[in-house]
Amino acid sequence: GANAADGLAGNSSAIVNFEPFLVNLADRDAFRYLRVTIRLEVLNKSTADKIVTAEVLSSQVRDTILGILATKVSDEIITPEGKEMLKMEIAEKLNAFVPDKAVKAVFFTDFVVQL
Numbered sequence: 001g002a003n004a005a006d007g008l009a010g011n012s013s014a015i016v017n018f019e020p021f022l023v024n025l026a027d028r029d030a031f032r033y034l035r036v037t038i039r040l041e042v043l044n045k046s047t048a049d050k051i052v053t054a055e056v057l058s059s060q061v062r063d064t065i066l067g068i069l070a071t072k073v074s075d076e077i078i079t080p081e082g083k084e085m086l087k088m089e090i091a092e093k094l095n096a097f098v099p100d101k102a103v104k105a106v107f108f109t110d111f112v113v114q115l
Helices: 045-053 055-070 080-095
Strands: 002-006 014-018 021-024 033-042 103-114
Touching: 014 045, 014 055, 021 055, 033 045, 033 055, 045 055, 055 080, 080 103
Parallel strands: none
Antiparallel strands: 002 014, 014 033, 021 033, 033 103
8 A cells, every 4th residue: 555645845746655566586595575665756736636536546656666576586685775776667668657757766665585
């Protein structure tokens, strides 16, 4: 699931919160998983509401994020640089179909890789 929240005062953007993602990573040498909680900053409250309330769009967003996460190996996402690249990839892939390329930023509020 997802829910929307207003952005910071004086800022027209809004935040979309998702339930935590739990995914098996693509590591070949061991069974590893990632648990991550993601928040998206989007252009405005109406876009946030669309992502949250439109079942197809919400499912597409979640599916896209899961698909990206499942292709990663632990070594590439445990570094600060790897996390930044992952955030950029998520934003880029989501903006390919989210109306108005509305995803401005991706935030990880919880990020645990089981090693």
